[in-house]
Every structure is written in C-alpha cells, then in structure tokens.
Amino acid sequence: MSINFNHTIVAAKDKKASANFLTELFGLPDPVPFGHFLTVTVANGVSLDYAEVPGNAQIHPQHYAFLVSEEEFDAIYGKIRERGMQHWADPRGNRPGEINRNDGGRGVYFQDPAGHYLEIITRPYGSGT
Known part of the structure; x- marks a missing residue:
C-alpha cells in the first residue's frame, strides 16, 4: 500500500472567512461543508478542513x-x-515585498486571516537548477 497525505485540520477564528480567502485567492471551488468543517480540496486530493476554535482560544500559526x-x-x-497584502521572499520575513527564485522557480510567503503562513512555490524544494 502506498501512503498518501489525505487531509489536515486548519484552525480559524472564522472558518468561512479563512476557507473563502484560500479558494478566492487560489481560484479553487467553493468550500464544502463536512460536519462542523468547511473543506477545501486541492488538485492532488488533499483537503484542508477549516474548523473554528472556541472564542478565546489562541491559534498557533x-x-x-x-x-x-x-x-x-x-x-x-x-x-x-x-490587495496590498504583506508578503515576503523568505520564511523569516527579512525580505518584505519580494519573491524568491529558489530551485530555479519562484516562491512567496504571506498570511491568511487566521495568521497561518501560506507559501506558493513553482518548483519543489531540492529540485533546483
């Protein structure tokens, strides 16, 4: 049997706002309710299942x-x-307003409404030229 990553739970103060942020920004289908989650599925079948945390609970990015x-x-x-969103070329935020060219591709970091760090890359790490 091969092992595949299937889903992860993403904590949010407002699951609808966070899930819609991702689907709109990435051009994905609308989130789908599943139990108390709002589910966003990406092309390889992995889903991000957004769940709201209790009112005063802290979200760990x-x-x-x-x-x-x-x-x-x-x-x-x-x-x-x-949108004028803050973004960085590096995970520590030392290169604000820039993208990186790691591994011969492009990448950038930014945050979602819950404070999670999102990254888009055009080449997998270690595939470099």
Whole structure:
C-alpha cells in the first residue's frame, strides 16, 4: 500500500472567512461543508478542513505550502499585490515585498486571516537548477 497525505485540520477564528480567502485567492471551488468543517480540496486530493476554535482560544500559526504552476503563481501573486497584502521572499520575513527564485522557480510567503503562513512555490524544494 502506498501512503498518501489525505487531509489536515486548519484552525480559524472564522472558518468561512479563512476557507473563502484560500479558494478566492487560489481560484479553487467553493468550500464544502463536512460536519462542523468547511473543506477545501486541492488538485492532488488533499483537503484542508477549516474548523473554528472556541472564542478565546489562541491559534498557533502553522505553515502550509502549495506547489503551483507558473501561470497560477502569476495569478495568485497578482491578487496578493492588488490587495496590498504583506508578503515576503523568505520564511523569516527579512525580505518584505519580494519573491524568491529558489530551485530555479519562484516562491512567496504571506498570511491568511487566521495568521497561518501560506507559501506558493513553482518548483519543489531540492529540485533546483
């Protein structure tokens, strides 16, 4: 049997706002209710299941990286810039307003409404030229 990553739960103060942020920014289908989750499924079948945390609970930011095509990168990065969203070329935020060219591709980091760090890359890490 091969092992595949199937889903992860993403904590949010407002699951609808966070799930809609991702689907709109990435051009994905609308989130689908599943129990008390709002589910967003990406092309390889992995789902991000958004769940609201209790009112005063703290969300610990996580990192979610997405491999995208060059065309998808252009579309997503265009929306990031149009919206004036903070973004960085590096995970520590030392290169604000920039993208990186790691492994011969392009990448950028930004945050979702819950404070999670999202990353889009056009080449997998270690595939470099």
